[in-house]
């Protein structure tokens with residue numbers, strides 16, 4: 351009996367070296383139906399997430415990435431295999447499932463990793479976060495007291511970096527969903543994407559609204575029960591176990607709700623846009 355593509359997909363968690371991921375992907379890519387770039391952009395997210403459409407979209411993404419020039423900044427290990435793995439995982443993932451949490455005692459201080467957009471120290475007392483709508487209009491600004499006024503949550507989760515390490519860490523802060531609720535009416539419902547930037551705009555990420563509204567997506571201001579240090583993103587950063595670290599912007603300066611899929615620092619350098627776990 352021939353192996354169904356479902357059997358193949360189930361095997362995606364059987365082994366995990368990058369070479370194996372790349373090989374699995376090449377096999378999936380070979381059997382995928384071809385779609386054009388315009389198909390890709392007009393697919394609804396729902397169909398994107400299910401079955402063949404997702405595989406086809408992944409295949410397109412993979413071919414696109416192969417045409418990109420190599421960047422010397424990317425640790426080569428996870429480059430293509432990684433992109434591939436993301437697309438496949440995204441297709442398989444069920445909505446609404448939480449990543450595992452751990453007892454607080456299992457967590458410890460995580461290293462500082464990535465300082466793009468963190469340049470000089472900032473005056474935390476003077477920090478304000480801007481919120482913009484799809485047309486770029488300023489909808490509001492927030493000081494930390496307003497973020498602290500939202501319900502406080504804590505989670506002990508595994509933070510994962512695309513460089514291949516992970517660390518169990520305890521984050522404290524507000525759920526992004528509680529924050530976004532402040533703007534939902536004004537926006538007539540939330541648009542499909544969120545773009546986040548450091549104040550100097552040196553680092554920027556784009557995230558789909560479903561991922562942002564997940565209960566494990568935090569606007570974090572505490573790490574290991576202490577206020578964030580500047581190197582870890584003070585006063586406010588993203589934290590989640592469901593996205594790779596590259597998406598978890600430190601030192602948020604601007605949040606923009608948008609209809610267009612926003613550009614993203616590491617997407618521009620060859621990584622999968624979703625960087626989903």
Ligand SMILES: Nc1nc2c(c(=O)[nH]1)N[C@H]1C(S)=C(S)[C@@H](COP(=O)(O)O)O[C@H]1N2
Pocket residue numbers: 460461462463464465466467468510511512548553581582583594595596597598599600601
């Ligand atoms: N502003 C900014 N945020 C960032 C980065 C960065 O370079 N600049 N690096 C990301 C990466 S790759 C990781 S793994 C995490 C690391 O967070 P940490 O330094 O608190 O461990 O931050 C993410 N957020």
Ligand SMILES: [Mo]
Pocket residue numbers: 463464510511512513594595596
């Ligand atoms: Mo990372």
